Amino acid sequence: MSETIPAFLAPMAGYSDLPFRILCHEEGASGQTTELVSATGIRHSGLDKSWRYVAVDPKLEGLVYVQLFGSEPDDFLYAADKILEDKRLTGIEGIDINMGCPVPKVVKTGAGSALMDRPDVAVRIVSGLAKKLEGTGYKLSCKIRLGFVGEEETAPALAPRLVEAGARMLTVHGRFRDQYYAGQADWEAIGRVSRSLTETGLRDQVFLVGNGDIENPDEARHLAKEAGVDGVAIGRAAMGNPWVFRPFSSPSTRTGATDEEKKKTIYRHAAMLCNFLGEERAMLEFRKTLARYSQNRPNAKALRQASNQILKLADIETWLTLF
Ligand SMILES: Cc1cc2nc3c(=O)[nH]c(=O)nc-3n(C[C@H](O)[C@H](O)[C@H](O)COP(=O)(O)O)c2cc1C
Numbered sequence: 372m373s374e375t376i377p378a379f380l381a382p383m384a385g386y387s388d389l390p391f392r393i394l395c396h397e398e399g400a401s402g403q404t405t406e407l408v409s410a411t412g413i414r415h416s417g418l419d420k421s422w423r424y425v426a427v428d429p430k431l432e433g434l435v436y437v438q439l440f441g442s443e444p445d446d447f448l449y450a451a452d453k454i455l456e457d458k459r460l461t462g463i464e465g466i467d468i469n470m471g472c473p474v475p476k477v478v479k480t481g482a483g484s485a486l487m488d489r490p491d492v493a494v495r496i497v498s499g500l501a502k503k504l505e506g507t508g509y510k511l512s513c514k515i516r517l518g519f520v521g522e523e524e525t526a527p528a529l530a531p532r533l534v535e536a537g538a539r540m541l542t543v544h545g546r547f548r549d550q551y552y553a554g555q556a557d558w559e560a561i562g563r564v565s566r567s568l569t570e571t572g573l574r575d576q577v578f579l580v581g582n583g584d585i586e587n588p589d590e591a592r593h594l595a596k597e598a599g600v601d602g603v604a605i606g607r608a609a610m611g612n613p614w615v616f617r618p619f620s621s622p623s624t625r626t627g628a629t630d631e632e633k634k635k636t637i638y639r640h641a642a643m644l645c646n647f648l649g650e651e652r653a654m655l656e657f658r659k660t661l662a663r664y665s666q667n668r669p670n671a672k673a674l675r676q677a678s679n680q681i682l683k684l685a686d687i688e689t690w691l692t693l694f
Pocket of ligand 1 (some may be wrong): 544
């Protein structure tokens with residue numbers, strides 16, 4: 372039988388809500404990272420304001436990395452203190468540092484993918500946090516891109532420095548910042564990061580995750596073989612499709628989801644979100660998620676239009692009759 376490559380849910384702002392993360396876990400995702408949360412915001416305002424993004428559930432024990440973004444090493448240390456002190460978060464696996472966000476609002480503060488261009492700051496953030504997490508049992512992870520601009524592939528030089536500084540998981544999205552999400556992810560370039568870790572003798576100190584355009588176990592195996600990664604992270608292919616993880620899990624569940632199963636899952640997603648956020652807010656936010664669930668359906672347009680009418684959980688049942 373062909374080897375199974377662990378598949379993680381990649382962080383996705385606006386989509387990686389707790390209910391969705393629970394569903395992806397149930398379908399077979401090996402782990403997950405929350406959407407990005409500001410280290411500076413947590414430092415100054417505490418965790419409650421960001422709670423909806425970092426929330427965990429007992430089912431997700433040991434599977435969740437809370438992702439922080441920022442540019443000031445001290446902000447990460449204060450934010451980590453708040454995370455470590457918070458009893459609700461004792462079940463997390465660790466903290467992930469965002470070094471990939473391309474959004475101008477984030478980049479202009481020196482955070483996200485701007486750190487690919489500021490390696491000394493990136494390393495200071497990692498080494499400070501690694502010291503803080505030492506002996507706590509929590510792991511430190513980083514998510515990087517290939518570099519900031521396409522002419523400068525900084526990831527192969529940066530990766531060993533991050534691992535030396537204490538990162539124990541490293542996710543490499545095979546694109547540069549200036550590509551945002553366009554074009555094809557460069558899996559060969561992810562391989563260059565892996566080789567650089569091998570050449571510096573650090574490869575066995577880090578769990579290396581490849582990311583970009585993975586949609587199924589065959590592609591994951593291909594990436595693992597060609598680029599030498601230990602696992603993959605799946606982002607967009609999981610949007611409106613938590614079932615993407617199913618063929619990655621145990622062989623007995625390697626069948627596609629039936630329409631009935633899909634409907635049940637969508638309803639559960641909606642119901643859990645209502646519990647989590649309150650019905651009114653949850654259902655307004657869920658409209659965009661329903662648009663994702665509508666993708667690839669023969670009547671996608673009608674489904675999308677109907678999703679704009681959703682106000683209450685009961686409306687989901689009506690929507691599902693069209694699905
Ligand atoms: C809507 C959206 C939101 C995202 N939010 C985050 C985020 O909060 N943190 C992060 O590190 N990456 C974020 N990403 C990037 C993804 O984690 C992933 O690296 C990227 O989509 C490439 O993987 P894919 O081809 O499987 O989608 C986001 C991507 C999308 C499409």
